[in-house]
Amino acid sequence: MALMPVEKAIAELLADVELLPVENCALAEANGRVIRQSVTASVDVPPLNNSAMDGYALRVADAEQACIAISQRIAAGQVGEPLAAGTAARIFTGAPIPPGADTVVMQEDCEQLEGGIRILERPAPGQHIRPKGQDIACGSQQYRGGERLAAADIGLLASLGLARVDVSRKPRIALLSTGDELVEPGETLAEGQIYNSNRAMLTALLTGMGCEVYDCGIVEDSAEATYAALDAAADSADMILSTGGVSAGEEDHVKAQVERLGQLKLWKLAIKPGKPLAYGRIGKAAFFGLPGNPSSGFVTFLILVKPYLLAMQGATVTRPQAWPVAAGFDWPKAGSRQEYLRARVELSGGAMTARLHNNQSSGVLASAAWANALVILPVGATVAEGEKVDALLLSELLV
Template identity: 45%
Template sequence: MAANLTPVEEAIAHLLSGAPVVTGSERLPLTETLGRILAQDYRVPADVPPADNSAVDGYALRTEDYSPGQTLSVSDRIPAGSAPGPLKPGTAARIFTGSEVPEGADTVIMQERVDVIENGILINAEVKADQNIRRRGQDLAEGSLALAQGTKIRAQEMGLLASMGIADVTVVKKLRVAILSTGDELVDPGNPLGPGQIYNTNRFTLLGLLAEAGCEVVLCETLRDTRSVTRETLERAAAVSDLIITSGGVSVGEEDHVRAVLEESGELTLWRMAIKPGKPLAFGSINGTPVLGLPGNPAAVLVTFLVVGMPYIRTCQGRLEVHPVGQQVPAALNVTSPSVRREFLRARTELIEGKVQVTAYPNQSSGVLSSACWAGGLAVVPEHEMVAEGDLITYYPFTELLS
């Protein structure tokens, strides 16, 4: 590895080894928990479903009461939501999807396989025990672990909690994050650009990324390029946040003050990572609050946040799953010049000649953010390696990187 460049795994391991887990929690209505992190285990208070129920509209009966060609009389009608009495021997009960199966019945025949005749029903199907019956507790058994602490709540977890009758959920408090953009050249959208000025792209990229990551942005400011302003703002941000994320100001230029302030007034434990884009990445702290210093170029901000920042945030949130898994997909691209840095290409999967393959955006410059809008994720080219068309390459969809 090139001198003074920290390998990606080593950098991530360094960050995660000291990541402070948020200890506070809050209780929220189930309707407000999407995207939040469970602060405790949830065990099943009672069997789900609470009783045997029918999986179809049809007729419930006892298999021992039926023989081929036999007509069965219908002794009961069981709509959903009613409590049926025991099934009368030698008869069938009209039953509907979700209705509780009456005591004594051990099978349900779907209505499409039944002929209704004057004296009852005639079944045109094989009759076997346990057909079309959802048994009590088949989804969740009383006392079992339904959802573990650290689980991120998606729509399906909301539904599962509801199935257990849980209306209020204890979740981890949101990680409080301060966003600080650096540079005298930065102008907020909506204002005219003067000579040498550009719009503050990174602020809005980070606002979106942090919202998707389930964080609360408590401070969002632009730092002017002076040492005193940088120090004062970092210290002020440290007082109100759990994590400070900066963009720019961590390279080797005379106006890159974030790294210098961390070295002078705080702690700098990581600087320069073997990643492309995003080499000038820094990590440290000021007044005890962690500081993640991202590069200034827009695409590099996105990549380094996803690759390094998200595992760190997940760890702080107490998440069960910290690292994305990725997919192995054939490459529809060539990389002929090995690099000492691990490259994360803005890429997407496409159906080419009947096969799903990974293609990369033609311009991988760290300043080309439009590449990320075209892309569906990141494809990885390991350091010191080349890639030829057809080689398997690791691909991370953005949805997985931000989940």
């Protein structure tokens, strides 16, 4: 059976997504969540013309007076009186501009006199004044719904006076590992055993996306244990995420038990690392079976699972931007699968250049820890040093 191309697999995955329900949450809890409402500004930000500097508010026409009397003092949060002709208002950053003033002069550009100030250089109209609605105009649409909220978005929503916002419920993920060779960190390794790095890595990736993770532990390599674990996980999870056991070996039971409980829709993709990947459904829960090799699990989560999780939450942007960079390597052998090479993108010779980790094996997690990017190598592609390649930055993939 021919392996499914990555782009076709992603398209089929996103077409099969079921949206999570909406919940209303406090703004302080909305960071990283996907907003599910449109937001139109009900106020101007700032609400009034205000000063961008500590200084003096006055009329430009009065700036050449030998001595301008100070008629009032206005701090942020106060509202001044209409400015009398020939006078200035002592004003502080963020304070509303008093009616009648049309410029602000920084205090450094004024000479202090007995009974007033003298302006050292004629100001321009509107100087150092932040106009009403400069940041956000009342009536302007700020969110359409489907945006993933970051810290700046939280601040913007707060500036509009919103204390709560409609977002997608957090995805509930049942995480399980298969393999009799696995031991949890902190335990003693026996001969033939390895520490379960996938569980810790995937938990970090999932919680970093704001998911609620239900840890189902390590499942023994048997058909019945795998069946029982998958059946129990499907009861309350939106997604079951397992690692290992998705190949075709005698001790790989996941594929058969998913088909026994539900439906397997995708299996084996033209991706490297990560060919033995499975997707299907068990009841209402989506199922992803990731390869047991840690770099394969890392890559397939970022390329396939993360877009699915974002789409579940109603995100309009589910995939990261690929950036063209110079190849700091040669890749003379064309592959039959789309490859995601662990790389480090750095400025070299005036150009952003990707260098590869020296070991691209699917079992080497050190390559992913070292990397700051994944270089995409399409099926059949060869690369000569200096040519342009596309890179996915981990700074975008890991948020």
